[in-house]
Amino acid sequence: MTTILAFIGAIALLVVFHEFGHYWVARRCGVKVLRFSIGFGKVLYRKRFGAGETEWVVSAIPLGGYVKMLDEREGEVAAHELSRTFNRQPVRNRIAIVAAGPLANFLLAILLYWIMFVHGVPGLKPVLGEITPASPAASAMLQEGETIISVNGEPVPSWQELRWALLDLALKGVDATLIGRSAQGEMLSHQLASSQLKADDMDGDFTAKLGLKPYQPLMLPVIGELAEGGVAQQSGLQVGDLVLRADGVAVQRWSELVEVVRQHPELPIHFDIQRGGVTTSLQLTPKGVDESGVRVGKIGAGPKVDKEAWQALLTEVSYGAGDALRQALRKTWETSVVSLKMMGKMVMGEVSMKNLSGPITIADYAGQSAAMGVAAYLGFLALISISLGVLNLLPIPLLDGGHLLYYVAELVKGSPVSEQAWDIGQRIGIALLGTLMVFAMFNDINRLISS
Amino acid sequence: MSVLKSRVITAIVLLALLLAALFLLPPIAWEILVVVMVMQGVAEWSRLSGLSGRKGTLYWVATLCIMLTLLWLDHGSDDAQRLSLHLAVYFVSAVLWLLLVPTWLMVGWKVTNPWAMIFVGWAVLIPTGLAMIDLREFDPSPWVLLMVMGLVWIADTGAYFAGRRFGKNKLAPSISPGKTWEGVIGALLCVSLYIVLVWSFSPNFVYKEVLPGLLLASWWWVGLAVIGDLFESAIKRQAGVKDSGALLPGHGGLLDRIDALTSTLPLAAMAMLFQRIS
Numbered sequence: 001m002t003t004i005l006a007f008i009g010a011i012a013l014l015v016v017f018h019e020f021g022h023y024w025v026a027r028r029c030g031v032k033v034l035r036f037s038i039g040f041g042k043v044l045y046r047k048r049f050g051a052g053e054t055e056w057v058v059s060a061i062p063l064g065g066y067v068k069m070l071d072e073r074e075g076e077v078a079a080h081e082l083s084r085t086f087n088r089q090p091v092r093n094r095i096a097i098v099a100a101g102p103l104a105n106f107l108l109a110i111l112l113y114w115i116m117f118v119h120g121v122p123g124l125k126p127v128l129g130e131i132t133p134a135s136p137a138a139s140a141m142l143q144e145g146e147t148i149i150s151v152n153g154e155p156v157p158s159w160q161e162l163r164w165a166l167l168d169l170a171l172k173g174v175d176a177t178l179i180g181r182s183a184q185g186e187m188l189s190h191q192l193a194s195s196q197l198k199a200d201d202m203d204g205d206f207t208a209k210l211g212l213k214p215y216q217p218l219m220l221p222v223i224g225e226l227a228e229g230g231v232a233q234q235s236g237l238q239v240g241d242l243v244l245r246a247d248g249v250a251v252q253r254w255s256e257l258v259e260v261v262r263q264h265p266e267l268p269i270h271f272d273i274q275r276g277g278v279t280t281s282l283q284l285t286p287k288g289v290d291e292s293g294v295r296v297g298k299i300g301a302g303p304k305v306d307k308e309a310w311q312a313l314l315t316e317v318s319y320g321a322g323d324a325l326r327q328a329l330r331k332t333w334e335t336s337v338v339s340l341k342m343m344g345k346m347v348m349g350e351v352s353m354k355n356l357s358g359p360i361t362i363a364d365y366a367g368q369s370a371a372m373g374v375a376a377y378l379g380f381l382a383l384i385s386i387s388l389g390v391l392n393l394l395p396i397p398l399l400d401g402g403h404l405l406y407y408v409a410e411l412v413k414g415s416p417v418s419e420q421a422w423d424i425g426q427r428i429g430i431a432l433l434g435t436l437m438v439f440a441m442f443n444d445i446n447r448l449i450s451s
Numbered sequence: 452m453s454v455l456k457s458r459v460i461t462a463i464v465l466l467a468l469l470l471a472a473l474f475l476l477p478p479i480a481w482e483i484l485v486v487v488m489v490m491q492g493v494a495e496w497s498r499l500s501g502l503s504g505r506k507g508t509l510y511w512v513a514t515l516c517i518m519l520t521l522l523w524l525d526h527g528s529d530d531a532q533r534l535s536l537h538l539a540v541y542f543v544s545a546v547l548w549l550l551l552v553p554t555w556l557m558v559g560w561k562v563t564n565p566w567a568m569i570f571v572g573w574a575v576l577i578p579t580g581l582a583m584i585d586l587r588e589f590d591p592s593p594w595v596l597l598m599v600m601g602l603v604w605i606a607d608t609g610a611y612f613a614g615r616r617f618g619k620n621k622l623a624p625s626i627s628p629g630k631t632w633e634g635v636i637g638a639l640l641c642v643s644l645y646i647v648l649v650w651s652f653s654p655n656f657v658y659k660e661v662l663p664g665l666l667l668a669s670w671w672w673v674g675l676a677v678i679g680d681l682f683e684s685a686i687k688r689q690a691g692v693k694d695s696g697a698l699l700p701g702h703g704g705l706l707d708r709i710d711a712l713t714s715t716l717p718l719a720a721m722a723m724l725f726q727r728i729s
Binding site: 004007008011041063064289295335338339340342343345346380383384387390391394396398 | 530590616617636640641643644647648651659660661662663664666667668670
């Protein structure tokens with residue numbers, strides 16, 4: 001319950017910031033603001049500061065808020081105050097006032113990220129995992145276990161920074177000079193052909209395209225967790241069991257065990273296990289689960305995670321005020337762009353559940369270890385703030401973007417767009433969106449038939 | 452007892468029963484429950500369509516045969532066949548809800564042809580039943596189904612209370628005088644909050660940047676739920692009744708309760724199946 005309350009409080013804060021953007025610019029433009037409300041519906045509390053013309057209000061439903069400006073469309077306005085109405089403002093002022101809300105959300109996100117970067121963010125050390133054969137990384141003679149220290153002279157304290165540095169160079173079409181320290185402590189220098197990447201490669205897992213993966217500690221096939229009532233538990237597996245052979249195949253890593261289990265949906269597997277120095281064997285039948293159209297086996301067991309090995313890979317990176325600002329700007333920009341791309345993919349029906357969700361990755365592990373930390377909370381708030389900003393810039397009726405579109409049309413046309421024309425425009429817009437959805441659907445069906 | 456009070460009590464009892472069934476029943480029992488629900492829906496639908504006596508019984512039996520055949524085909528076929536079969540069923544639903552019903556509502560058709568009502572009834576109820584079976588199987592089971600249904604319930608509830616409190620501008624006075632734009636906005640706000648909550652507490656979203664897209668999609672969903680709701684109202688109005696039945700105190704019939712689910716669940720199931728392919 002506290003979490004939910006804290007959560008609603010956080011959303012209220014973001015909304016207040018958004019409305020404050022509108023308020024501030026409206027005042028700068030000389031518009032009379034009648035009311036600033038946190039929440040809407042029934043007014044619970046009102047206050048006026050001195051002779052201020054704005055009434056500050058807290059209302060019953062905390063799901064939003066609003067700024068009420070003097071406007072002839074909403075009531076009679078005395079003649080001497082006509083110049084202070086919103087609707088009589090030149091169109092560029094109206095655009096500024098409306099756009100100020102979403103912009104305030106982006107500013108808040110930058111501020112939150114800035115605090116986060118100054119405070120310190122958990123990250124993964126830039127230690128290389130297995131190098132993909134025949135990749136640019138392999139040609140550059142990069143080695144597994146090597147820690148990257150700098151890219152073209154810029155130090156890279158975390159994997160995230162390494163990724164950004166390489167992405168920057170790839171976008172500029174420049175090759176990278178990497179300085180690294182091998183597991184044995186030697187200093188090495190590499191020429192990585194990052195300029196060879198095509199635009200398509202820069203989406204998604206960009207470092208993997210170069211042949212680089214973060215290092216992961218070896219995970220032994222030791223049972224660390226058992227799902228309550230799962231196959232593994234019911235068949236008598238216990239926490240701490242070391243699996244030696246599954247289906248006659250010797251397994252050395254957890255991933256090998258997973259592979260055997262996945263290949264046996266609803267088929268019995270014979271396990272040889274070591275428990276407390278004694279070797280025994282047992283039989284279990286994995287549950288069949290549909291995954292991306294393929295039937296795979298699952299037994300409801302998780303690996304024993306060597307916390308120390310993982311901990312050794314984690315690092316906390318903090319920045320000076322200037323660098324943190326640069327990082328915050330970049331992070332805000334990147335998050336906005338990724339959000340928009342995801343949205344586009346969803347509309348086109350291209351996004352797969354894999355993009356939306358997936359197994360826990362190494363980055364999540366880094367994230368989870370700090371799940372309760374200040375950095376995670378700030379990042380979470382910033383992300384919601386950005387989402388609010390992005391959505392409000394889209395041309396959706398009722399939202400800021402819908403109004404903006406209207407004013408932009410006015411700017412282009414030179415005179416206000418009539419309400420009727422606007423209504424028709426909106427209908428066409430909705431029809432177009434509907435058609436797009438139907439189109440995307442047929443596209444999917446087409447793909448299905450042709451495959 | 453006031454209408455609201457019996458409505459709330461029924462809702463709580465129904466929710467408890469449904470949750471128990473959702474989490475505890477083995478797949479085959481869940482399938483039987485779904486068939487029972489579809490059959491109750493068909494009984495109410497035939498009343499709304501003016502099919503009585505022998506005709507009504509015939510319709511009921513024919514639907515039961517279709518449902519059982521579908522399930523029988525399901526159990527006897529491999530994954531690829533099952534996928535195409537289900538997509539075909541959902542496709543019918545998509546055509547109905549994305550093309551036919553919007554036109555129907557805009558033009559204000561009166562459908563007197565019993566055959567048309569028979570086929571529309573099937574297109575409304577059968578894909579919904581199938582979707583309840585399909586969505587329950589998606590990983591993390593049964594959370595996917597619960598989350599999708601939750602979205603529709605939240606939208607319903609938000610619309611009901613926002614409409615009661617702020618309702619002023621009628622959404623479609625000729626179809627359903629009780630529905631208002633304020634109700635729709637209430638639904639959109641509540642659903643948005645719901646999505647943000649699910650998004651922030653579910654470990655299943657690895658790419659957190661998906662939030663704006665999710666919100667946008669949820670607004671589409673609310674639109675679809677409203678269409679489902681309005682369509683049922685239009686059918687009831689055409690039949691000259693207030694509720695589709697008297698099964699549930701305060702809620703009317705089963706159809707009154709699941710109206711918004713009939714338009715959303717099949718399309719949700721279709722979207723999930725598509726994702727599985729890609």
